[in-house]
Amino acid sequence: MASVSMVPSIRRLDETVVNRIAAGEVVQRPANALKEMLENSLDAKATNITVTVKDGGLKILQIQDNGIGIRREDLSLVCERFTTSKLTAFEDLMQIGTYGFRGEALASITHVAHLTITTRTADSKCAFRARYTDGRLREDPRPCAGNVGTQILVEDLFFNMAARRQALRSPAEEFNKISEVDSGAPRPCPAQVSRYAIHNSSVGFTLKKQGEPAVYLRTPPRSSALDNIRTVFGAATAKELLQLTHEESSLKLSVSGYISGVNFAAKKSTMLLFINHRLVESTALRKALEQVYSSYLPRHAQPFIYLSLQMAPEMVDVNVHPTKNQVYFLHEDQIIELIQKKVDSLLVGTSAARTFYTQTLLPGASSAPPAADLPPAKAAARPQQTVRTSHRDQKLDTFVRQAAAAGAGDGENGAAAAAGAAPQSVRPVELSSVLSLREEVERGCHSGLRRLLAEHSLVGVVTAQLSLVQHQTRLYLVNHRRLAEQLFYQICLYQFGALGLLQLEESPPVRELALLGLEQKDAGWTEEDGPKEELADCVCQVLQRHADMLDDYFSIQVDGQGRLRALPLLLDHYEPPIAALPGFLTRLATEVDWETERQCLHDICREIARFYSWTPATDGAVGEPARLQLERALLPAVKEQLLPTGRWADDGTVLQVADLPDLYKVFERC
Known part of the structure; x- marks a missing residue:
């Protein structure tokens, strides 16, 4: 012992x-x-x-x-x-x-x-x-x-x-x-x-x-839950969802959300469950719904489920686990059975639209089913319903001689003399003026154009300012220069104080760049404005006076000797057009309202956006470097990030030029 x-x-x-x-x-x-x-x-x-x-x-x-x-x-x-x-x-x-x-x-x-x-x-x-x-x-x-x-x-x-x-x-x-x-x-x-x-x-x-x-x-x-599902999970998921709503007064229960239909199948199950707005897990409910879907989906295919359950607070015990991701609630079996039946009724209502395809066997082929599971057959799309799904599909370049594509415009976006993009620390400052400018962008966002741009597929770059894109069965001519300007403006707002840094290998004098800018045809300089040398000195002084603010908020670095050290890096793999740099610095000094905070920040963001989206005034072919920047950097960013304004539907920025079903009707008459 x-x-x-x-x-x-x-x-x-x-x-x-x-x-x-x-x-x-x-x-x-x-x-x-x-x-x-x-x-x-x-x-x-x-x-x-x-x-x-x-x-x-x-x-x-x-x-x-x-x-x-x-x-x-x-x-x-x-x-x-x-x-x-x-x-x-x-x-x-x-x-x-x-x-x-x-x-x-x-x-x-x-x-x-x-x-x-x-x-x-x-x-x-x-x-x-x-x-x-x-x-x-x-x-x-x-x-x-x-x-x-x-x-x-x-x-x-x-x-x-x-x-x-x-x-x-x-x-x-x-x-x-x-x-x-x-x-x-x-x-x-x-x-x-x-x-x-x-x-x-x-x-x-x-x-x-x-x-x-x-x-x-x-x-x-x-926004809306469906729009955010589209943003997070993609358009392919969002378009297959069915809305679910149900109220049960006897249980003080309200159910809402979106569930995938019978034509949707994913490799992994996705279930978002909120009970009284709290993100939680329920193994019992998940298994019950997967059992329902097993009767409709192919083997190994999984559904998408987003459900929000509202019930009386006294019915829910949230004090179960320190992480609060598990809850207990009264009448669990009854509620799960009710949701099961509601989901089943929705799926039954849509299963009639499913189409199954058979294939005639070749002589001598076995009629026994294969040992391994095969993916479900897809219907061949009718020609007038063909939808482009990838920019890798046959593009306009296929029909244009390579010599033309490699000719004019090769040097339009001359390579920026960059030593690399040094990341800038994210500032914890959120100015009310910046917030109001962001709200203005979000308030003016057009949901239809946003969906079009988020789901489009590129057909080809037409000119330095125009591209052809397809959305569903419609063909659109878009002014990608205007899209780019709005995209870069929004990047400046949403990355305010945290823009990347594009260090210049050589630091050109701002005064000399300003002189070049004043000599350009579109500068608008006249003799009444005074000597160009004095104006160039003024440009340099203005930018030096506001150098700290330009560096902190927009990654534009002008040193004490009046040399340009760095420019903002707005988009990976997208270089600013160096040919437009003199005009940009001149406008930055002369077109910005430096007295009013909100207007000042708005003007600077706009001038940066105009600089980054500058294109030569030509309708000729696009050079290969510029085309690659558009296809690989700019247009994907437009697809993922841009909040389009409603006026583009009326001013020709996004212009529908064809609709496949309508074209086939014309062909049939001929």
């Missing part, structure tokens, strides 16, 4: 150890930390949320919103455990209507990372910045500049948990868990920005990597 002295005594764990253990349970990886912060932003009634990530969120994970902010006097409590504004008594859980309620999320993050909060409320004259370690303030909050809302910056996640950090996947895979539609996991990762963007379609979401000009995800505010 062991002696009493050999029996270990029970001791109370140190508070730091307790908190770190709890933190490891709540924050398992960067995606979990982001989920908690996203939900806080949504609880704060934000309408715009921007997420910035570096090294998969392990180095930097930043979220910025325009919500109600945090009061200065609450900053000392906000990162302590079990402090919250959403719950006062345990009974309140029965009526909880917010995402958060425990007061553990931010506290947990501070025990495994360095956390900084910058926030401002509507009635505060300035913002306040506070830094935290182990749930406590490092120092008193300091006043700083900032807009209404909150920015949370998480740095060096799991810096003090080497085993946890080593167990995580590569930064690229961790970023996929934050951003990608399907992370490859057997169950959906609950922290994906895309899933919150689909369900919260009234909120604008932006996801980007720090220092990179490309935006990985952007959905405009006041």
